[in-house]
Amino acid sequence: MATDRVVLTGGNGFLGFHVRAALKERGADAVNIPLGHSYDPVNSVRAVEGADRVIHLAGVNRGSDQEVSEGNVVFAEQLAESVQHCSVPPRTVVFANSVQAANSGVYGIAKARSAKILRTAAESVGAEFHDVVLPNLFGEHGRPFYNAVTATFCYLLARGEQPTVQNDSLLSLLHAQDAADQLLGGVAGGSPPKLAVQLTVNDLLRRLVDIARLYERGEIPDVSSEFSRNLFNTYRSYTLRTLAPINLTKHADARGSFFEILRSHGGTSQSSFSTTAPGMSRGDHFHRRKVERFTVLSGTATIAMRRIFTDNVVEFHVSGEVPMAVDMPTMWAHKITNTGPGELFTSFWSNDIFTSQAPDTISEAVF
Incomplete structure (x- = not known):
């Protein structure tokens, strides 16, 4: 095709x-x-x-x-x-x-x-x-x-x-x-x-x-x-301006800190974790059906996304110090860039178990 x-x-x-x-x-x-x-x-x-x-x-x-x-x-x-x-x-x-x-x-x-x-x-x-x-x-x-x-x-x-x-x-x-x-x-x-x-x-x-x-x-x-x-x-697709990013509640004591990334009410899911060097990006692709959530655990980053076939770019500046989650809208190209001096630690969650035969990950630069 x-x-x-x-x-x-x-x-x-x-x-x-x-x-x-x-x-x-x-x-x-x-x-x-x-x-x-x-x-x-x-x-x-x-x-x-x-x-x-x-x-x-x-x-x-x-x-x-x-x-x-x-x-x-x-x-x-x-x-x-x-x-x-x-x-x-x-x-x-x-x-x-x-x-x-x-x-x-x-x-x-x-x-x-x-x-x-x-x-x-x-x-x-x-x-x-x-x-x-x-x-x-x-x-x-x-x-x-x-x-x-x-x-x-x-x-x-x-x-x-x-x-x-x-x-x-x-x-x-x-x-x-x-x-x-x-x-x-x-x-x-x-x-x-x-x-x-x-x-x-x-x-x-x-x-x-x-x-x-x-x-x-x-x-x-x-x-x-x-x-x-x-x-x-x-x-x-109607909530990007009203509900993003999603603020997460951080609990801290002498041992350190803890916060929930998400609660899912049903369906398959896959979690992953990445480190990203300063100045580097991950992403520049979009999904047709996959639900995906990014959560920065440590470091600072910019999450940028653009609705395909448009110049409409939206950016969110996120940090592990103030935990928040950003969900990637379907048919929006997206990427996360490490904007801090040290390594960026990010958690990724999707409802879809990745398979190379049907990845639902289409290359598309945000800008």
């Missing part, structure tokens, strides 16, 4: 961010082509020409009925035009469809029409067509009051507010990183039932309230299942 050339529409959106993060693990990036008013037929054809995989993510899910109906269809028609005008057509065309395509609502009808338009275009040039039907998506950095109810709940809870449920209903939730793998061909077609989880809106809110309650105390909730881990990672 590392040598494949991938083209995206909607690459700057919520799902686009997660697809591009998944691509980085494969050593690749994507070309993003704009649609709608910014559509350029010449540049679009040039981008799609000979691509290994074209993934259509762009869509309109907010607006008037006319804007939703016409916007989605126009996007599909523009991409179909580009596919059909290539002298060397793309090998595969993938459509990020929605379970709502089976409904009679305006959005569902527009998604169903878009699928037909893209299927016809792909088949006319001999390209494979994958209609990937996705349920409700959730994940890190979703836009509250827009992308999904999960994002709204997380946003409000991270700010100390209490969300309420007006109309309870059954949800089928899929993490955006799992959706990204599916769109990139890492999972067989169809929405995988083992990854999509069904629960009610009230159940979702109760889970998130429990996560927020524990994490406010610096504790790691039960992350023994993939869904609970993904939900926790989603929640903590």
Whole structure:
């Protein structure tokens, strides 16, 4: 996959961010082509020409009925035009469809029409067509009051507010990183039932309230299942400015000092320890799913992190004299640098037992 050339529409959106993060693990990036008013037929054809995989993510899910109906269809028609005008057509065309395509609502009808338009275009040039039907998506950095109810709940809870449920209903939730793998061909077609989880809106809110309650105390909730881990990672993507770093209580007497690094409420875990020479750094990578905590035991350091695809760098200055823990957000490049005159002693904890076959550690410089 590392040598494949991938083209995206909607690459700057919520799902686009997660697809591009998944691509980085494969050593690749994507070309993003704009649609709608910014559509350029010449540049679009040039981008799609000979691509290994074209993934259509762009869509309109907010607006008037006319804007939703016409916007989605126009996007599909523009991409179909580009596919059909290539002298060397793309090998595969993938459509990020929605379970709502089976409904009679305006959005569902527009998604169903878009699928037909893209299927016809792909088949006319001999390209494979994958209609990937996705349920409700959730994940890190979703836009509250827009992308999904999960994002709204997380946003409000991270700010100390209490969300309420007006109309309870059954949800089928899929993490955006799992959706990204599916769109990139890492999972067989169809929405995988083992990854999509069904629960009610009230159940979702109760889970998130429990996560927020524990994490406010610096504790790691039960992350023994993939869904609970993904939900926790989603929640903590809204807490970087409000809960980091995590202050730890230091107890000292004539014998020395003691402090707890963390309390974990379930799931596998791995602890490790490092020394770092003055001026040296460790890290410059990011994780897609791993929960990881850094705690300086002795010495002084700067922990720097940057959300991938942005210049947004956040730094924390930490010391063993005033113990505190910093959790690494998923899809943020991070590193720790020894800023003191002596050796730096650091404890590392993760929920994931490291394996070289699936390290979930992707090289990416913070700056």
